[in-house]
Amino acid sequence: xxxxxxxxxxxxxxxxxxxxxxxxxxxxxxxxxxxxxxxxxxxxxxxxxxxxxxxxxxxxxxxxxxxxxxxxxxxxxxxxxxxxxxxxxxxxxxxxxxxxxxxxxxxxxxxxxxxxxxxxxxxxxxxxxxxxxxxxxxxxxxxxxxxxxxxxxxxxxxxxxxxxxxxxxxxxxxxxxxxxxxxxxxxxxxxxxxxxxxxxxxxxxxxxxxxxxxxxxxxxxxxxx
Amino acid sequence: xxxxxxxxxxxxxxxxxxxxxxxxxxxxxxxxxxxxxxxxxxxxxxxxxxxxxxxxxxxxxxxxxxxxxxxxxxxxxxxxxxxxxxxxxxxxxxxxxxxxxxxxxxxxxxxxxxxxxxxxxxxxxxxxxxxxxxxxxxxxxxxxxxxxxxxxxxxxxxxxxxxxxxxxxxxxxxxxxxxxxxxxxxxxxxxxxxxxxxxxxxxx
Amino acid sequence: xxxxxxxxxxxxxxxxxxxxxxxxxxxxxxxxxxxxxxxxxxxxxxxxxxxxxxxxxxxxxxxxxxxxxxxxxxxxxxxxxxxxxxxxxxxxxxxxxxxxxxxxxxxxxxxxxxxxxxxxxxxxxxxxxxxxxxxxx
Numbered sequence: 001x002x003x004x005x006x007x008x009x010x011x012x013x014x015x016x017x018x019x020x021x022x023x024x025x026x027x028x029x030x031x032x033x034x035x036x037x038x039x040x041x042x043x044x045x046x047x048x049x050x051x052x053x054x055x056x057x058x059x060x061x062x063x064x065x066x067x068x069x070x071x072x073x074x075x076x077x078x079x080x081x082x083x084x085x086x087x088x089x090x091x092x093x094x095x096x097x098x099x100x101x102x103x104x105x106x107x108x109x110x111x112x113x114x115x116x117x118x119x120x121x122x123x124x125x126x127x128x129x130x131x132x133x134x135x136x137x138x139x140x141x142x143x144x145x146x147x148x149x150x151x152x153x154x155x156x157x158x159x160x161x162x163x164x165x166x167x168x169x170x171x172x173x174x175x176x177x178x179x180x181x182x183x184x185x186x187x188x189x190x191x192x193x194x195x196x197x198x199x200x201x202x203x204x205x206x207x208x209x210x211x212x213x214x215x216x217x218x219x220x221x222x223x224x225x
Numbered sequence: 226x227x228x229x230x231x232x233x234x235x236x237x238x239x240x241x242x243x244x245x246x247x248x249x250x251x252x253x254x255x256x257x258x259x260x261x262x263x264x265x266x267x268x269x270x271x272x273x274x275x276x277x278x279x280x281x282x283x284x285x286x287x288x289x290x291x292x293x294x295x296x297x298x299x300x301x302x303x304x305x306x307x308x309x310x311x312x313x314x315x316x317x318x319x320x321x322x323x324x325x326x327x328x329x330x331x332x333x334x335x336x337x338x339x340x341x342x343x344x345x346x347x348x349x350x351x352x353x354x355x356x357x358x359x360x361x362x363x364x365x366x367x368x369x370x371x372x373x374x375x376x377x378x379x380x381x382x383x384x385x386x387x388x389x390x391x392x393x394x395x396x397x398x399x400x401x402x403x404x405x406x407x408x409x410x411x412x413x414x415x416x417x418x419x420x421x422x423x424x425x426x427x428x429x
Numbered sequence: 430x431x432x433x434x435x436x437x438x439x440x441x442x443x444x445x446x447x448x449x450x451x452x453x454x455x456x457x458x459x460x461x462x463x464x465x466x467x468x469x470x471x472x473x474x475x476x477x478x479x480x481x482x483x484x485x486x487x488x489x490x491x492x493x494x495x496x497x498x499x500x501x502x503x504x505x506x507x508x509x510x511x512x513x514x515x516x517x518x519x520x521x522x523x524x525x526x527x528x529x530x531x532x533x534x535x536x537x538x539x540x541x542x543x544x545x546x547x548x549x550x551x552x553x554x555x556x557x558x559x560x561x562x563x564x565x566x
Contacts, residue, residue: 014418018418022396048418048421054368055375056391062284067279075301079308085563097555098539098558101562102531102532102565105563106564106565108265109267110527113565124260170530184255
């Protein structure tokens, strides 16, 4: 057994190699082949990297060890205790003694349910932009959504906007100035809830939307009231 | 009653996809969509994120902590923190690396506690007890050999190596997370690599 | 928790305070309003913990001392009733159905609570009646 790392020169070349690798570059061949020490050091470095491969590949290990169901549930149970009601949105009443409100979280849940009732879209983040705690203050509703592959994006965005406008009008007294839908991605839908590739495109006769990144159909023009 | 108002608790079971009342599934949704819903209080979306990224968090925490006894606690704490802080996450599409950062910090906190909260560089002097040669000979593969070598590294070197090679953190991020200058990170990393190489060579 | 909550030496049943009684009857009335799915704990956190501990203590006493007539477990109402200088305050937190407009359900809940409070024999001033919708659907 030869201690090839015993001398400073060897350590130096490992530092040099390390700098290249950290920049995501390969050391130049001339450097590696410049001396026997350099070649040995390079070979040693490669062996460590090979061995490290499986240690570093967390994805593979993770795929083999899905979370136990009870474990996930205990996280969810803990998380449920963390209440995030958000702001208090007033409902009007003639009596001065009445304090009627709906929580922001309840309204966001309502918007989400409305979004989920629209075929072909999945709603993401929803923001109520405006001073919702002041009765009558104008509010802009901004939502992100994903549209299933094969659906007509402007058409789906419009259906989503209509559904949100309808539910907010029915259940709240918010003065909705606009509903802005931003389609942040397009995603594939499984044909059936079966494990497997499941990546067949939607039964879509619609237009393939291609890359939907950052498309905001009708952004800002969707007056709901 | 008794419980505070909650997002609709409608947890999915097993590993099947989560269906909403429209029969569609959240399981294929992007991280950005799921993180947005979870930020707004959708527990089902959060559950999909937990199932999607939890195994990776756990594998990473196991690398950092080097033991399994604290791994589950650290990952659970990570997700509880994530639920609380999700509404403040500006770029929802980076939720995975954001989770990695939280789990990393929680794991390092555990290690700090093991060392009575002394500064990181103090640990660098402490090499864990050498394992006997018989133990080393038992290592059946290069992987196990390297794993053993990693476990024997001084803790500060090991942290840097794991964050860099396993977590994919940059020098700057490691420096920020560990609270030491980038030059120190570079030095620790270089020593970790040399030690690992030496151990691998001895084993050959 | 008041002295009223403690079981008497003679083993008489616990006599809840008038406000506890009111809170419980309000909870029943609120749940009867069309569209109300559920009530949530509206008591301040500390009050809720103390009340639940008192309730558990009563049950424990009942189990441990056979001579004392076991008190049925009467969990405190989630509805918060308090009295201040300006009078009585009631806070209700509810989940409502999306089958009917949430604002209408909210107003009906207010009306039911206001009527019940007005019908109290001792009368008295009402400060505020707060109804919060914490979930819809």
